[in-house]
Amino acid sequence: MIQIFKKVPNINFIGVWKIAFSISGALLLITVGSIIYHKGFNTSIEFTGGTEVQLKFEKPIENNLGRIRSILSGLGYGQPEIKTIGPAKNNEIQVTVKKQAEGTTVGDAVKDAISKAYADNKFEVRREEKVGPKIGAELASKAFWAVLLALIAIVVYMGIRFNIPYGLGGVLSLFHDVFITLGFFSLTNREISLGIVAALLTIVGYSLNDTIVVFDRVRENMGGRLLGPNVETMINKSINQTLSRTIITTGTVLFVLIAFSFFGGQVIQDFSLAMLVGCSSGVYSTVYIASPIVLWWNKQFPPKLK
Amino acid sequence: MNRNITIGLIVTVALIGIALYLLKDSILFYSKSQQEQDLYAQSHPTIFKKIINLGLDIQGGMRIVLEIDKSNLPKEASADVQDRAYTVIENRINGLGVAEPSIQKQGKDRIIVELPGFRDEGAASKVIGSTAQLEFNLLRDPPELDKAIKVVDNVLKGQKITDTSAGAAGTDTNVAKNKEAQTKAQKLFEGKETGRDTSTAAAESTAAGIEKEPAASFSELLTGIGEQIGVLESNKAKVDQILGRKDVQEAFERSGLGGSNFLWGHETKVAGGSLYRMMYYVKSRPEMRGDAIKDARGSIDRGGFSAGAAIVELEMNGKGAKTFARVTGANVNKYLAIVLDSTVYSAPVIRSKIPSGRAQIEGSFTMDEAKNLAIVLRAGALPAPVKIMEQRTVGPSLGQDSIHDCAVAAVIGSILVFLFIIIYYKMSGAYAVFALVLNLLFVLAAMASINATLTIPGICGLVLNIAVAVDANVLICERIREELHLGKTVRSAIEIGYKRVFVVIMDSNLTMLLKAAILFWIGTGPIKGFAVTLMFGLIISMFTSLYITHVMYNFFTPKTGEKLSI
Numbered sequence: 001m002i003q004i005f006k007k008v009p010n011i012n013f014i015g016v017w018k019i020a021f022s023i024s025g026a027l028l029l030i031t032v033g034s035i036i037y038h039k040g041f042n043t044s045i046e047f048t049g050g051t052e053v054q055l056k057f058e059k060p061i062e063n064n065l066g067r068i069r070s071i072l073s074g075l076g077y078g079q080p081e082i083k084t085i086g087p088a089k090n091n092e093i094q095v096t097v098k099k100q101a102e103g104t105t106v107g108d109a110v111k112d113a114i115s116k117a118y119a120d121n122k123f124e125v126r127r128e129e130k131v132g133p134k135i136g137a138e139l140a141s142k143a144f145w146a147v148l149l150a151l152i153a154i155v156v157y158m159g160i161r162f163n164i165p166y167g168l169g170g171v172l173s174l175f176h177d178v179f180i181t182l183g184f185f186s187l188t189n190r191e192i193s194l195g196i197v198a199a200l201l202t203i204v205g206y207s208l209n210d211t212i213v214v215f216d217r218v219r220e221n222m223g224g225r226l227l228g229p230n231v232e233t234m235i236n237k238s239i240n241q242t243l244s245r246t247i248i249t250t251g252t253v254l255f256v257l258i259a260f261s262f263f264g265g266q267v268i269q270d271f272s273l274a275m276l277v278g279c280s281s282g283v284y285s286t287v288y289i290a291s292p293i294v295l296w297w298n299k300q301f302p303p304k305l306k
Numbered sequence: 307m308n309r310n311i312t313i314g315l316i317v318t319v320a321l322i323g324i325a326l327y328l329l330k331d332s333i334l335f336y337s338k339s340q341q342e343q344d345l346y347a348q349s350h351p352t353i354f355k356k357i358i359n360l361g362l363d364i365q366g367g368m369r370i371v372l373e374i375d376k377s378n379l380p381k382e383a384s385a386d387v388q389d390r391a392y393t394v395i396e397n398r399i400n401g402l403g404v405a406e407p408s409i410q411k412q413g414k415d416r417i418i419v420e421l422p423g424f425r426d427e428g429a430a431s432k433v434i435g436s437t438a439q440l441e442f443n444l445l446r447d448p449p450e451l452d453k454a455i456k457v458v459d460n461v462l463k464g465q466k467i468t469d470t471s472a473g474a475a476g477t478d479t480n481v482a483k484n485k486e487a488q489t490k491a492q493k494l495f496e497g498k499e500t501g502r503d504t505s506t507a508a509a510e511s512t513a514a515g516i517e518k519e520p521a522a523s524f525s526e527l528l529t530g531i532g533e534q535i536g537v538l539e540s541n542k543a544k545v546d547q548i549l550g551r552k553d554v555q556e557a558f559e560r561s562g563l564g565g566s567n568f569l570w571g572h573e574t575k576v577a578g579g580s581l582y583r584m585m586y587y588v589k590s591r592p593e594m595r596g597d598a599i600k601d602a603r604g605s606i607d608r609g610g611f612s613a614g615a616a617i618v619e620l621e622m623n624g625k626g627a628k629t630f631a632r633v634t635g636a637n638v639n640k641y642l643a644i645v646l647d648s649t650v651y652s653a654p655v656i657r658s659k660i661p662s663g664r665a666q667i668e669g670s671f672t673m674d675e676a677k678n679l680a681i682v683l684r685a686g687a688l689p690a691p692v693k694i695m696e697q698r699t700v701g702p703s704l705g706q707d708s709i710h711d712c713a714v715a716a717v718i719g720s721i722l723v724f725l726f727i728i729i730y731y732k733m734s735g736a737y738a739v740f741a742l743v744l745n746l747l748f749v750l751a752a753m754a755s756i757n758a759t760l761t762i763p764g765i766c767g768l769v770l771n772i773a774v775a776v777d778a779n780v781l782i783c784e785r786i787r788e789e790l791h792l793g794k795t796v797r798s799a800i801e802i803g804y805k806r807v808f809v810v811i812m813d814s815n816l817t818m819l820l821k822a823a824i825l826f827w828i829g830t831g832p833i834k835g836f837a838v839t840l841m842f843g844l845i846i847s848m849f850t851s852l853y854i855t856h857v858m859y860n861f862f863t864p865k866t867g868e869k870l871s872i
Contacts, residue, residue, distance in 0.1 A: 001732075001787070001872060002729070002730050003787075007791070008788075054704070056703070102693075103693070103694045104694060104697055107697075124701060124703065125699065125701055126700075126701040126703060126704040127698075127699065127700050127701060127704050128697070128698070128699040129696075129697065129698040129699070130694065130696060130697040130698075131695075131696045132371075132373075132693075132694070132695040132696055134373075134695060135371060135695045135696045138830075139830060142828060142829065142830050142833075143829070143830075143833060145828055146824060146825050146828040146829045146833060147825075149824050149828060150820075150821040150824045150825060153820050153821060153824055154817055154820070154821060157816070157817050157820055158817065161813055161817075194763070194832050194833075195762060195763065195766075195832075197832075197833070198762075198763040198766040198767075198832065198833070198836050199766065201766075201821075201825065201833070201836060202766050202767075202769065202770040202836075204821070205770050205774070205818050205821065205840070206770060206773060206774070208814070208817055208818065208821075209774055209777060209814045209818065212810065212813050212814040212817065213777070213781065213810055213814065216809060216810040216813055217810075220806065220809075241788070242784075244784055245777075245780050245781055245784040248730070248780050248784075249773075249776060249777040249780050249781075252723045252726060252727075252773075252776055252780075253773045253776070255719075255722060255723065255726075256719035256720075256722070256723055256769075256773075259715060259718050259719045259722065260715045260719060263711065263714050263715040263718055268711055268715060271766065
């Protein structure tokens with residue numbers, strides 16, 4: 001049989017938790033710093049409201065972005081954001097205008113102005129979106145509450161199936177993964193769209209699964225108990241016992257995500273990147289966020305021996 | 307063979323059969339090319355109710371969220387403003403000819419319109435731009451209808467009109483029926499279905515001599531239904547095209563039929579097993595407009611011969627009542643069509659002059675139909691202003707690109723993972739891959755059975771589902787290996803492996819199921835789509851990972867004796 005480890009490894013993962021904790025702390029600080037520096041996230045018009053038009057031209061357009069920008073600035077809808085989509089040979093651009101106007105006025109004005117200025121270079125409208133500010137705000141608040149309630153439900157469920165510290169550890173590690181992923185998007189100034197929210201939900205699910213696998217093994221190793229003087233050894237043992245499973249599962253998932261980032265189109269690429277960051281963080285956080293929290297609780301509130 | 311294994315195999319095979327049955331329409335439909343799909347959808351209008359539909363983000367199309375502006379409406383008008391706006395929008399959307407439009411009410415003041423495959427950017431303004439036009443037009447008498455039909459036939463044949471008296475026989479039957487109806491009850495109005503006696507015989511009855519005419523291409527397209535004419539739903543476009551022709555229009559002018567129009571009915575009727583769309587021939591100039599109406603409501607008839615039947619009560623305002631008295635007085639026994647945005651909703655017959663401004667429309671309505679007609683009447687009287695809150699158009703080419711990208715990435719990803727699992731775990735890996743394939747098949751079948759729509763977030767849900775299912779299978783294999791290392795026999799290693807892993811998988815999947823349920827409950831559109839596929843996936847993957855692979859192990863291990871290929 002092909003094996004990663006000939007026998008169960010005995011690596012002292014938990015021993016270095018202080019170092020890992022400081023690394024996580026530093027990453028979270030960088031995330032906060034980046035969010036402050038960028039004045040919040042670069043959210044898509046799905047959340048902020050606005051108009052977005054994606055146009056595919058017949059002839060090359062990439063050298064004309066400046067000209068298009070100045071044409072569109074003259075429309076009186078503020079400074080539009082213009083960028084190319086995909087490789088340059090696609091001749092595809094995206095125009096984002098966050099200023100609001102009645103109905104589809106903005107989109108119509110943008111298309112009209114560009115088609116007049118480029119009469120000899122026709123375009124096809126690949127996508128056009130208009131989101132009113134009210135819809136955007138509602139969407140953002142609904143997404144927020146959905147995620148928050150889901151996390152609370154997870155604490156409660158894990159609190160019942162395991163106990164409070166395990167539930168707390170599990171959920172804080174989920175927060176960690178979400179923050180790290182958001183930090184990555186903030187640092188690289190990538191746009192947070194609804195697709196990314198779906199990715200965050202996927203990350204939460206994946207990371208949770210990873211944590212439960214390890215915690216379940218701890219419970220089994222401790223004969224059904226969850227806390228006690230030997231819990232540190234037991235967590236370490238459980239992580240080692242499930243290590244080959246973790247490597248294989250995570251390996252395949254990351255592998256697929258890398259395939260997605262290469263072969264998938266624009267829509268999938270950002271999603272896959274978010275998943276790559278989040279899922280790696282999810283595996284890490286089981287060991288270095290969820291477990292230390294259980295250990296800390298165990299030390300602060302040692303269970304009374306029966 | 308052990309009885310449990312036999313049952314397990316039967317269950318597995320039966321489920322595969324059911325899944326394939328549920329997916330048969332989807333497989334059939336999506337294996338066709340784009341043009342073939344369009345053709346197929348035209349001849350099978352119910353196909354979209356039987357298959358997994360692709361979301362607008364994948365196949366392209368348009369989504370519009372409208373909000374009703376209640377700020378300028380009087381309080382009593384805002385109660386059913388959403389219903390009125392809905393009726394108007396539905397009517398207009400149906401006129402756009404989109405294959406599978408979806409129009410939904412959301413909350414108290416929103417309407418969501420989804421038009422798959424549609425991308426006319428001006429459509430949004432067409433849909434909501436103007437306020438609803440409600441008009442009352444007189445139906446032309448049967449001889450004029452016959453003449454018009456002959457005119458068209460002659461144009462198509464390239465001939466001039468020679469004789470216009472051919473419809474006389476038909477006219478007689480019509481008048482006779484009208485008289486009969488008139489004596490039947492003392493009611494003022496009667497619905498276009500003129501009682502149940504005629505509608506049951508509708509399939510066979512021929513009116514106005516249309517079918518007696520030699521088969522010329524236009525009249526051939528028309529069928530007498532009750533006292534009106536119907537057109538096979540699949541021939542609607544053809545009729546539109548013929549009537550829209552310039553030479554046909556000119557021929558109408560020359561024959562003195564310039565002031566009349568063919569209008570489609572809102573309703574369809576089934577006759578002789580086929581779906582017909584009603585068509586009406588009306589005077590172009592309306593007798594009255596929606597502003598004549600004060601109120602309309604669906605109600606139950608309290609007196610007379612049809613007591614207890616659903617009716618529509620109509621009340622005119624002062625000026626409207628005067629016009630109505632004049633129109634009804636001058637046109638007794640004629641039909642008055644209720645036309646909203648050029649679609650005829652009903653064409654009751656005028657029984658007598660109505661001076662009071664209070665009228666009553668009856669027919670073989672159900673209460674819902676009566677209520678809907680009342681909404682149509684109020685929609686004209688009290689237009690509902692709507693604003694575009696959100697509009698998304700995804701061009702079909704972008705949609706196709708993303709389908710292609712998704713498919714390539716998914717296929718490459720899956721093949722690599724499956725290969726890896728089989729190489730790493732050998733036969734046990736093959737069981738796992740079998741379970742994963744079934745997992746995907748069952749999730750898709752479940753989605754087809756509820757006629758779900760697959761969106762990009764939905765695909766994310768599927769990806770998570772597969773990732774978790776891979777993990778479940780890896781957990782099982784690793785655990786069995788561990789138990790084998792501890793010196794257990796193959797049989798007991800498998801049993802202990804499944805027993806131990808059962809707890810983990812339950813814990814993990816149930817928490818995620820809880821999470822997915824909350825997302826489904828609170829989330830909107832895309833998040834809901836994610837939650838739906840995830841919920842199906844989690845339930846199904848518990849079954850495929852824990853049960854089906856177990857059956858496979860049990861079925862194959864006795865033969866390999868004490869060695870397990872893992």
